[in-house]
Amino acid sequence: MNVIAVTGGTKLDGVVQIPGAKNGVLPLIAAATLATTGVTRLTNIPYLSDVIDLVNLLKSLNMQVALNNDEILISTERIGKTKTVSEHAGKIRGSLFLIGPLLARKKHVYIPYPGGCKIGERPIDYHIEGLEKMGATFISTSPYIKGYVNGRLKGATVNARQSVGTTLNLIMAAVLAEGKTVIHNAAKDPEIEDVIQFLTNMGAQIHYAEENIIEIEGVTELTAVEHRVPPDRMVAGTYLIAAAATRGSILVKGANEHHLKALLDIFKEIGVPLKNEANGIRVLAHDQPLTSVNLVTGAYPEFPTDLQPLITTLCLTTDGISKIEEKTFLKRFTHVPELQKMGADITIDGSTIYIQGGKPLYGTKVRAYDMRAGAALTLAGLIAKNKTKISNAGFIDRGYPHFVQTLRELNADIGYYYTQTPPVINASRIIGELIQRSESTKYRYFER
Template sequence: MGKIVINGGKRLFGSVCIHGAKNAVLPVMAASLMNEGVTVIRGCPDIADVRAMCGILNHLHCKTDFKKGCLVIDTSMAEYEEIKAEDTKQLRASSVLMGPVLTRFGKVRLAYPGGCSIGSRPLDIHLHALKCFGASWSVSEDFIEMETTGLHPSEITLRFPSVGATENALMAAAAQCGTTVLYNAAKEPEIESLCAYLEKCGAVITGAGTECIRVRGKGVLQSAEFFAKPDRIVAGTYMAAVAACGGSVYLQGVTPSLCRGFLDVFTGMGMDIRMEGEAMLVQMYHRPVNLHKICTGAYPDFPTDMQSMVLSVASVGEGTLILKEQIFENRFKTVPWLKKMGADITLSGDSVLVKGVETLKGSEVYGEDLRGTAALITAGLAAQETTVIHDADYILRGYMDLCENLKGLGAEIEWENS
């Protein structure tokens, strides 16, 4: 595992281009299995999760070619294979392969997805959705198995607006002749992106971005090209860094609407945000002001993926903040490390009470998940003296050139291979 060394206390100035959204790209990569041609994804980030999904597609005898932000996937020679633990253990998004593999081959045997251990993240919502299409399933200690003699359109109500389950249902629906109606669907921008791709493939979809989505499937899907929008959580990560450190940074290609759900949190903490041309300018020249309470929730509420970074910002904010986590039960792994750096945080069940301190002190800490590692980077940038983040490879799952980009903004930060 690599480590990140930060000499903190520097304000950030300059411009950064926000790369394509991994949570938009990964389901499109999975959906490419449902056509027998070539899918082209432009603006694709070169991150570990994308490479891991390429590996799974290669295992299924697809060809992938990835150069300079352009990923080409040829599924014309795809063949069924069991998707084993060595393929899924690093990638939670491997769960979105269930619908496409089942649709193309009539069966799927998938080892439980891995990724970050931030909570149980049960797959029962995915299984319920696919069962409604006519699939039968069984689960064992290590595998999920599904099969079908033929899927059919359906009306499906999700008990929770799960992003992954919504994606699996949309992909399965697009490949069935007839109309599927999905109730209590997830409304994230990444859902809208997937729907736009599936429409290019031939499906007719209404209601994307709302809780009720109708899909008139085509049966046989055609190949298509997909352009990935900027990653809103990556944009939020840079915003958190500026909020904690101070400075003025242009986020290229980012709009306020893309950052819905957390933009008001940063403005409430005192950040000045405005559009200038094709970039969003974020500025902070004073200590953040902590809001009274923030609760995570399904989109358009405050995203759980931003929780850890805002926790770092609040640690150096003025006043107190109660932060309640309502999505994942194990997303406060950074708390002990932030406390080691001098943060005043009290953890109680699904909530933390943060009493802001004027400054954090550099320390040796450990990354334990993707967003938690980003939060430790945020804290290290704001801290005095040197912070060393061990086990930092988690950051490679979702961020491209993060250390280099921060260095370009004036941070003293280095990646070192352990």
């Protein structure tokens, strides 16, 4: 088990460059498998274990993939298999994004139930329901999901129920389907907008009929393109909150004020000083007294559930009692008992928590049960007295590239201790790459 050790009492100060988005890169990699010709080049790839797992998953399907530093090259003119390997697919939620593309390209998929953080109920029923309306048939052979379609998927009217994953899967299935697909109640997160732009550049025909209705006219082929993964708004939000919680000053480069509007509105309400700059957002919270707040999580553009554990930690530093109602994942409070071990005064009432601010925290041993909870506990350690040790810190690696190193560069007294071999994403171990298209229109693939 991996452990983060942090000694509190220092104010974070400096500049941080936000990496590519975890919630953006995984569906982009899956969408790249829809290209029937060419080599996809994705840049600004974040250094994450989930990325490695998804790349290995594609390789297990005999796809040609090369990861080198912060870019990925993907050629899927030919897909050799449709049965994924449990070793990789069972680790990450992102494996779910392959269901739609594999049905669209190969008419068949055989995939384990996806893994990921345990943050509450995240059923895949909506995905299955929508794809069945497009002509797919699914058989549950636990722990696998088997799906197939006779011929091409058929355009249909489907309901995404504001689920991000469902919206993405249905979009990716529909772009190569026969006829027109209309997706009602589509989620509208920035990561979805980015995937739509990526697929449109590949030749897909996608447009918004209304705010939450997406119309897709299926095509027969898509061409690979180059695309840059956008900055991670959740990572940006985490560092903005960290600056506020420690009463520090950080310039968060790549932070998009429009994508983070819900968080920035809360900052203004509780009194966090902000400055919009040309390349990001700066927090200037030196010794600033902050007030309590009431907030409710919800679908974008409302306050994101992924930042709820982090804002909980910030509320511990404010005056008064804050109230947070969790409406996305009703039981996403695994961080609360761990914060209570540190002296936090937090009460859980169903899907709502009440946070008494202004009480000191004390370092102790705590445990992360998901990546955002782990980040929240790390922030709590930054403001606690003495040393805090966060076990199960490997969860944090799934969503935060170089998290400890970045915090150390921002003046944190923090270290990472491995009790198991860490995931390796290193150019020195990956020298394979897809060679430029030859005259025969085929690609050669090399890997050491």
